Structure formats: structure tokens, C-alpha cells
Amino acid sequence: MNFGEKITGWYHIHKRDLPWRKTSDPYLIWLSEIILQQTRIEQGMDYYFKFKNAFPVVHKLAMASEDQVLKLWQGLGYYTRARNLHKAAKQIVELHNGVFPNNYKDVLQLPGVGPYTAAAITSIAFGEPYPVVDGNVMRVISRIFGIETAIDSTDGNKEITTLMNKWIDKNDPGTFNQAVMEFGALYCKPANPECSACLFKEDCYAYKNKIVNELPRKNGKVKTKKRYFNYLVIISKETNETWLQKRTEKDIWQNLYEFPLLESHNTMSEELLQKKIDQSGFNGQQVKIQKTVHDYKHILTHQHIYARFFVLWLTPHHSDAFMKAMGFKSAFTVKIQNIDQYGISRLTDRYLKENKLNEAST
DNA sequence: CAGACGTGGGT
DNA sequence: TACCCAAGTCT
Structure with a gap:
């Protein structure tokens, strides 16, 4: 089974028309990625437009006050993201002359940008071959390839990353990455996945073993x-x-x-x-x-x-x-x-x- | 590395 | 009601 070809083929037909998919501006792609961290698309959409309008270029964002940025972020939650977004914009102006860094290592240095976001930005905007590993990816990969290691463990994350590295399309990593995430969001959903219409029906470990609802496995939960x-x-x-x-x-x-x-x-x-x-x-x-x-x-x-x-x-x-x-x-x-x-x-x-x-x- | 960090939607 | 979870990162 060629997972990469199958899932990008699926993506070309089923992908949603999202505003940040119409641009190759790394600044806007970064903005969308920060907004979408732990956040549903429907919830983040308005904020993407608000920020894009208020701060069309990174320089404008850097010039704003933190209070202004937080006011615009109000209601989205995880406010550290907004403070780091602002901090990173200032850093880009000061350290990179206002030009968004164009490689994984430099992007990863920005506050609020971790391994996932750095991979997402550089693969989509610059074609760098780094696989994204987010909640969607972990769910899709663990189900299809039968990863039973808890995904909220270092080992689990490493196993998923290895498989993503194996299958990533080096010629178009951005499309491959988005394909896996989109598939996780639209078909391989946490609850009630679309298994009967799934193109991996014949390949999926979880489906064949009837443990779709048990994967991905997770360890911990915290008390409230x-x-x-x-x-x-x-x-x-x-x-x-x-x-x-x-x-x-x-x-x-x-x-x-x-x-x-x-x-x-x-x-x-x-x-x-x-x-x-x-x-x-x-x-x-x-x-x-x-x-x-x-x-x-x-x-x-x-x-x-x-x-x-x-x-x-x-x-x-x-x-x-x-x-x-x-x-x-x-x-x-x-x-x-x-x-x-x-x-x-x-x-x-x-x-x-x-x-x-x-x-x-x- | 476990615990923090928001909000809203689904079951 | 309670619990899960959604394009994670930081400490």
C-alpha cells in the first residue's frame, strides 16, 4: 500500500477551500497555524480574518501593543499564543529584518512555534520535508498502521514521526502533511469515523481488528x-x-x-x-x-x-x-x-x- | 515529563 | 452530567 499516494489523491478531491490555503505568504500561514493550535477551524476562522485585516504584514503586528493583540484575540482562549505571536513578530523584525525566516531551524526558534508548527509552516510555505505530527496525524497513523503505543508518550510520538518520515512526499511535503490532517478531520474522526466509505478499509489495522474506537491509545488525564x-x-x-x-x-x-x-x-x-x-x-x-x-x-x-x-x-x-x-x-x-x-x-x-x-x- | 493553559461543540 | 477533544507549546 502506498499510503502517501493514496492520501494525497484523496486530498485533491476532498480538501476544503480554506482561506489560508490560498496564500503562500509564510506570515499568513504562520498566523493561521497559531490560531488553529488546539482550536477548531470554525472557531478560529473569524480571528484569522480579524488579524489578517488588522495586521496584513508582520511589521504591523510588531508595531502593535500587546494589549491590542490580546483584545483582538479575546475569546479564542490559550492567550499565551497571542502574547507569543506578538513577541515573535517583534523578533522577526529585529532579528530577521522583517522577513519571515525560511527554514525549519529558524522558524522553530520563534516563541509559540514548536515542532508541529515549524514543520507545518516550512513544509507548506517552503517545501521543506518535515512531517507534521498533530492530533489528526496521530489518530490517522495509529489506526491505519496499528500503533498501540500511547500517543501522549515520547515513544508514541516518535513512532508516528518515523512513519510520517517514511511516507512524506519529498517533492510536495506541504500537500502530504495537509492531506493527512484533512483526512483525520473529515474521515478518520475521533468519534463516528467514516469507516464504511474509507479508502483505507482494506489496509487499516484498526478497522480490520475492530479497534477503531480504541485507537489512538492515551495514558493520562488530569483532575479538575x-x-x-x-x-x-x-x-x-x-x-x-x-x-x-x-x-x-x-x-x-x-x-x-x-x-x-x-x-x-x-x-x-x-x-x-x-x-x-x-x-x-x-x-x-x-x-x-x-x-x-x-x-x-x-x-x-x-x-x-x-x-x-x-x-x-x-x-x-x-x-x-x-x-x-x-x-x-x-x-x-x-x-x-x-x-x-x-x-x-x-x-x-x-x-x-x-x-x-x-x-x-x- | 507531567501539569498548565481557554473555549465551544459533541456524545 | 461528565468527559472527550481540537492544525500544541512551554515549563
């Missing part, structure tokens, strides 16, 4: 943690302002903005918050919890966040003292109508969309 986020939505009606702060810790949503946050080990009641305020040294009489918006359960891969938003009304003068007493050192005021200029998480975005801050009087 519960976290309790208590946001303080502080409203100064006199100035139409609220307070925000930037998440600078090495944690989720790094460098995005949010309301001042009190994280706790358990649910925080209004009474408990009131108590914390009293204990802060701030005169608790001057602040009243107007309302509490709770029941926001925000689900991340390995974290369940139970969030509630306490709405507090304070005069500008009192809110200043309040923030100081409560220990929010880096928080700052912002006009309510300007909040949408800040990059925020889906959770904060959802709250904002469902609650009008300046109509909090009811």
Missing part, C-alpha cells in the same frame, strides 16, 4: 479543580466609572483585564464579604452591596470556576480609600463606556453582556 472567583464591580455613579485590574500572575488569562478579584476556597456570601470589608479598616457603613450576580459557572479544561459579581456603589472619594484598604494595589478606574477597549476573558465578557453597569440602580 474548583475555584471560587468573587469579583467586585465597583460603581461610582457620579463619574460613571468602575475599577479594573490586569491579571499579571502566572495563571489563567494572563495580561487580560477584569474587575478586582477576591478568590476564595469556598463560596463567598454577602455577609462574609461585608465582614471582610469591615475588617479591612475601611468604614463598612459607607459601602453597601447593591446586589450579587452569581451562578456563573465557567468551565475550563481542568478548572471549574464558580464566579459571582458583587455590585458596590461608592463615591469616587470613598472608592479610592476602599480599594486601598482592601489591598487592590494595581487596580485603576475606567469609564464604564470604555471597558470594551480592554481585553477580557469570556467570563467577564459574559457578565458585561448580561448586566448593564450604568443601569445598576434597580
